[in-house]
Amino acid sequence: MRAAPTILHLDMDAFFAAAEQASKPSLRGKPVVVGGLGPRGVVATASYEARRFGVHSAMPMGQARRLAPNAAYLVPRFAFYRAISGQVMELLGRLSPLVEPLSLDEAFVDLEAGGLAGDSAGARAVGERLRAEILATTGLTGSVGLAGSKMLAKIASEEAKPNGLVLFEPGSERALLAPRSVRIIPGVGPATGDHLRRAGITTVADVVEAGEDELVRILGRSHGASLYRMALGHDDRPVVAERDAKSVSVEDTFDVDLHDRLRIRLEVERLAERCVARLRGAGHSGRTIVLKVRRYDFSTLTRSETLRGPTDDPLVVREAAERLLELVDTTGGVRLLGVGVSGLADYTQEDLFAQAGAEAGAWGGGGGGAGAGGAEAGTGTSGAAAGVGVGMGGGVGEGGAAGGAGGAADAPPTATETATRRWAPGHDVRHAVLGAGWVQGSGLGRVTVRFEEPGSTVPGRVRTFVVDDPELEPADPLPLVPGGVTGAERAAPVAPAAPVVRAGE
DNA sequence: TCTGGGGTCCTAGGACCC
């Protein structure tokens, strides 16, 4: 616990939806919902206008449509959000060397490490200046929480939303927390909340009163002890700038449950290829292959296999995933398949063979085989591992439009499905004559486009085209702020160096 | 039109070793 409120938590307001509103003038002030548009999609982010109808993140899309039938429904554009996120993270980096991104739209900053703020007044000034810079640079608003610990800073930013700043004076922690629901404490989710409620514990004050022994009895050693500490306002977790990735995974939910064993096997193979592509893209290899299967009834199981050494070989991962699939009964249908690799290293078994061979050669000895045995001693953890985030974006972006294949059983995508993918709602386009616009919707061989740009002050006009109109083509996002950076320009250089990125709420 | 996708951490049991 610090004497001054020098831990800052930034949370962008309704990030995905706000970015879409900033780039599409006709959506400003209107309910906007970003998420998967397939039959099994869920809400990623709802604009504040949409929240007034009761729409919130993680809600099934069908339910959102019933609540807010007139909202704009858009597919997420992760490359675009990542570009904006990069601009925001760059501003945070000017405040301190210690910036811990939690997702595309959220981060902790240690102001003390940046030597910028020694007291409450200074911290508040830094926070307000940051908010102004973010608005000027991205055209979007963010909320700031300032406190002497991560937990309190995060609660403060939540309280500041939208478009505000809240500072909690150190020393006020216990009084601030006491009357609130236990659910505000990080790590207390629905299950733990229920568990505690059945024990008569609903507020943070109840937690303190119950005492550590009782909490440990209810929740177990680790969880109970840490909850008790948090309830007292004790939270010494440091802001950590870079974390090594521990696993890489991809998964797909299908529009329609899969029954055909051959099709299931094919999808597992595809997922294995995608997973390895991501793994290699991040410069990693891994020892443990995990297959995930969600059945028709939503029951979910995993099967895993640990290899003798780390690999990034597509064939090795694919064959392991296929072996694991043989262990799973899929009768009744499969809703989701996933393939992951954990036990990451920044070298591969093959590298070690090569290295062993080279060493043997240097010694003038023969046969590197014996040396390779030592590879088994390799711990799964990576040593140096630069701050390479394991990107996400791509997978989910595809997921939103994908699954189109599901409707047609085992057939390849139809022309209509291909067109749907090409003209995803919300995506930018350019018309040879009419200029920049975005897809409002498509279907029945038509695509509807609204022609407007981020700088416009009035909604643009709407035109409809046949899906294969030669004058119409997909385009990169335009800058939100005049002279700003576009998604296309930022996406490529930023992505590899981006901090750990996850889907923001 | 019921429930995404990408992660992290923790627990618990069995195997295996000393």
Added chain:
DNA sequence: TCTGGGGTCCTAGGACCC
């Protein structure tokens, strides 16, 4: 020929977070 106790690795599942 009634019996302990760790430590580590592997596997599976679950809670949680954005």
